[in-house]
Amino acid sequence: MSARIDPPLAMLAELTHRCPLACPYCSNPTELLGKSAELSTETWADVFAQAAALGVLQLHLSGGEPASRSDLTEIAAAAHKAGLYTNLITSGIGLTEKRLYALEEAGLDHIQLSLQGVAAAMADRIGGYKGGYDRKMHVAEIIGKIGIPLTLNAVMHRENLDDLPATLEMAQRLGARRIEIACVQFQGWALTNRSALQPTPEQVNRAKKTVAEAIPRLKGKLVIDFVPPDYFSDFPKACMNGWGSTGVNVAPDGTVLPCHAAATIPHLSFENVRDRSLEMIWYHSEAFNAYRGTDWMPSLCQTCERRDIDFGGCRCQAMAILGEAGAPDPVCRKSPGRAVLDELLETESSQIEPPQFVYRR
DSSP states (O other): OOOOOOOOSEEEEEOOSOOSOOOTTOOSOSSOOOGGGSOOHHHHHHHHHHHHHHTOOEEEEESSOGGGSTTHHHHHHHHHHTTOEEEEEEOSTTOOHHHHHHHHHHTOOEEEEEESOSSHHHHHHHHTOTTHHHHHHHHHHHHHHHTOOEEEEEEEOTTTGGGHHHHHHHHHHTTOSEEEEEEOOOOTHHHHTHHHHOOOHHHHHHHHHHHHHHHHHTTTTOEEEEEOOGGGOSSOOOGGGSTTTSEEEEOTTSBEESSTTGGGOTTOOOOBTTTSOHHHHHHHOHHHHHTOSSTTOOHHHHTSTTHHHHTTSOHHHHHHHHSOTTSOOTTSTTSTTHHHHHHHHHHHHTOSSOOOOOOOO
């Protein structure tokens, strides 16, 4: 039986694909949209008003690097005017003290600062941007001075997962209220670098122990959100809490997606806010209803006790690994596709010398 369609609670607004960094784990598509394709300030303002009317409460301003847009302050002001809680997801590059004060004045509620590493040499190498680490530390200092709530977003993988204890220490030192320890999700550009980024089982086990010890120790000081590597789990997570259930993404050109990577599913056609209202797309578009609820599920998932827990897992992951979006998530131990994933893991995580990064340029 399909679930009732509730309004979305959160929106990810990908303002641009432009970014000074070249992170090999970037989840943006390999074919990036140029500046000329981006929605205007006025169109974004209209989208935010539509989102608020639809029921969205939280807005995440993302990219690329949203500071690449000269109108970022105007965009933040429009989101605040619409009554949305606004979170800026940024590398910090392009944010000056003047711009940060202007964003705070415009009503920005929160900043999520990405972290590529705890030392300059590694962070700049992973981000592909010399001086990026020092710039990030300066921006974090200004954020603390202004008093905007800060979350650190630490994308972890084979190259930096062993630095997890130091990453937690850095979050406290920078005055972050929350840290998201996000083990890399293999979509977009990250899929190109999967072999280089894939952690070892030993690294994953140590990371889980570190987080389990840190959560009670830092309670009241630092909130820790841990996204463990999908491939090493026995069961899939409910990706986006279920397709088309709680979140909506708008790409730089206005394409509306149920998740960040949904455009990788070739048989689906996604509509655009330039052509149709957000409400109509959310409730009535074929793409949003394709994997909504449980009616679409194969029999293995339909009869599983986890049917209403993980909703069949991630459609984009099934597409990336098995080439079939409607298949059970290959992470699931009950899925025939798990054998494919196990073979892949055995090959990639056992490499003594993983391949070099292919940077997003």
